[in-house]
Structure formats: C-alpha cells, structure tokens
Amino acid sequence: MKMKKVMILGAFAALVAMTGCNEKKEASKDVVSFDEVLTTRRSVRSYDASKKISETEIRELLTSTQEAPSWANQQPTKYYVAISEEKVAAVQDLVGANKDRIKDAPVLIVSTFERGKSGFFQGNQTNEVGDGWGAYDNGLSNCYLILKARAMGFDTLIMGMRDADELSKLFDIPENETIMAVISLGYRAGEPNRPERRPLDDIVKFY
Numbered sequence: 236m237k238m239k240k241v242m243i244l245g246a247f248a249a250l251v252a253m254t255g256c257n258e259k260k261e262a263s264k265d266v267v268s269f270d271e272v273l274t275t276r277r278s279v280r281s282y283d284a285s286k287k288i289s290e291t292e293i294r295e296l297l298t299s300t301q302e303a304p305s306w307a308n309q310q311p312t313k314y315y316v317a318i319s320e321e322k323v324a325a326v327q328d329l330v331g332a333n334k335d336r337i338k339d340a341p342v343l344i345v346s347t348f349e350r351g352k353s354g355f356f357q358g359n360q361t362n363e364v365g366d367g368w369g370a371y372d373n374g375l376s377n378c379y380l381i382l383k384a385r386a387m388g389f390d391t392l393i394m395g396m397r398d399a400d401e402l403s404k405l406f407d408i409p410e411n412e413t414i415m416a417v418i419s420l421g422y423r424a425g426e427p428n429r430p431e432r433r434p435l436d437d438i439v440k441f442y
Contacts, residue, residue, distance in 0.1 A: 267385075267386050272382055272385045272386045273382070275385060276381060276382065276385040276390075276391075277390065277423070277427040277429065278391070278392050278393070278427070279390035279391065279392055279419075279421070279423045279427055280333075280336035280337070280392060280427070281336065281339070281423065281424040281425055281427075282337065282338075282339040282340045282341075282390070282419070282421035282422060282423065282424055283339065283421065283422040283423065283424045284339035284424075286341070286421065286422040287341045288318075288341050288342050288389065288420060288421065290318060292387065293316060293318065293342060293420070295387070296380065296383050296384055296387060296389070296420075297314055297316075297380070299379055299380070299383040300312065300314070300376045300377075300379045300380050300383070302379060303372070303375045303376040303378070303379040304372075304375060305353055305372040305375065305376070306352070306353035306354060306368050306369075306371075306372055307353075307356075309349075309352040309353045309372070310372075311348040311349040311350075311352040311353050311369045311372055311373065312346065312347070312348050312372060312373045312376040312377075313346075313347045313348070313349065313408075313412060314344055314345070314346055314347075315344070315345040315347070315402075315406040315408065316342065316343075316344050316345075317342065317343040317344070317345070318341070318342055322343075322405070323340075323341070323342070323343055325405055326343040326345070326402070326405070326417060327343070329397055329398040329401050329402055329405070329417075330343075330394050330396055330397050330398075330417050331394075331396035331397070331398075332396060333392070333394045333396055333419075336392065337392060337394070337419040337421075339421065339424070340392075340419035340420060340421035341420070341421050342419070342420040342421065343417055343418070343419055343420070344380075344417065344418045344419075344420060345397075345402055345406060345408070345414060345416075345417050345418075346373060346376075346377055346380075346414070346415050346416045346417070346418060347373070347408060347412040347413060347414050347415060348369040348370060348372060348373040348412065348413055348415060349369065349409075349411055349412050350366045350369055350411050350412070350413055351366070351411065352369060353366075353368040353369040353371070353372045354366055354367065354368030354369060366413070369413070370413070370415060373415050374415075377393065377415075377416065377418065380418065381393065381418070384420060388422070389420055389421065389422065390420075390421060390422060390423040391418055391419060391420055392418065392419045393416050393417075393418050394416055394417045394418070394419070395415075395416055397414065397416070397417045399414040402414055402417070
C-alpha cells in the first residue's frame with residue numbers, strides 16, 4: 236500500500252514538473268532576444284490602420300526611455316504624445332512629405348530636449364559641444380524608445396522634417412526646449428526591406 240502511495244505521489248510530482256516545464260517553454264516563446272530586436276527594427280513608412288496602441292502601452296514604452304543615460308543624469312528629453320484623432324491629424328500636417336507615409340500610424344510622438352542642461356555645469360558651457368550634448372542625450376533616449384517599441388511588437392519612424400514652430404504652438408512647448416524629431420508609432424503593414432550597411436572597417440579603426 237505504501238509503495239502504491241509513493242508511486243502515485245511520484246507520478247503527480249512528475250506531472251507537476253512537466254507542466255511547469257511546458258509553461259516555461261510557452262513563456263519563452265514570447266521573449267524576444269536583444270539581437271532580434273536590433274535586426275528586425277526598421278524605419279517603417281506604412282502602417283496597419285486596423286491596429287491601435289493604448290495609453291497604457293505608451294506609458295510602458297516611454298518609461299523605458301528613462302533608463303537611458305544622460306549628462307550628469309540631467310534627463311533633458313521630453314515627449315509630447317499625440318494619441319487623439321484630432322492631435323494625430325494635426326501633427327500629420329506638420330511633417331512634410333512624410334504625411335502620407337505615416338497616415339495610418341495611431342500615435343505620433345514629438346521629442347524635445349531642454350537647453351542649458353546637458354553640457355553645462357553651474358550654468359556654464361563645459362566644452363565646445365554645448366547644447367549638442369542635449370541633442371546627444373535626446374538621441375540616446377529616442378534609441379531606447381525605438382528599440383523598446385520593437386521589443387513590444389511596434390514599429391517606428393524618426394522624422395526630421397517637421398514644422399517646429401507650429402508643433403510648439405500645438406503642444407504649448409516651452410521656449411527653452413528644442414524640438415528634435417517626430418516619431419511615428421504603430422504596426423507595420425508589410426515587411427520593409429533592410430538597407431545595406433557599410434562594411435565595419437569603414438567605420439571602425441583599431442589602434
């Protein structure tokens with residue numbers, strides 16, 4: 236009788252272990268490697284109009300940008316998110332020739348940085364780059380944004396063509412902030428091509 240109980244308990248334990256293992260395998264299917272994020276990210280110029288993105292998802296996305304490094308942890312980057320149909324349509328009119336390319340993107344994000352923070356110490360410019368460090372930090376933050384977006388299954392396009400004056404009015408952006416880019420956020424409508432990269436030895440020198 237004892238042997239029978241031991242066998243039953245052993246079988247139950249094995250079943251539990253197998254179930255846990257299967258659950259881990261199922262969970263691992265949803266995990267995207269960092270290399271996959273890097274190699275599947277594209278500048279997407281055609282979006283699936285049927286797919287939307289929630290404010291909760293955007294908050295998760297932008298929270299990740301706060302992990303980006305910045306000069307003396309100044310965190311100069313700010314984001315202005317167009318998620319309502321009215322605001323999205325208004326921003327679409329301010330990105331030049333990209334308007335038709337991002338017409339089905341459900342979210343448009345204006346990226347800025349506060350001048351006089353990164354690259355400065357006690358109000359004085361630290362080196363010849365000056366506020367270029369603010370732009371640098373903004374780029375780092377935006378890099379976190381587009382990579383996290385890909386990890387979440389989203390796609391992006393960073394747009395440098397934009398009407399900064401009108402965007403400032405639209406979002407009431409303070410005068411001490413420089414608008415760097417508008418970033419579209421959505422789901423790709425098709426599989427974009429991967430442009431060729433330069434040979435590594437063209438951009439790297441070892442000494």
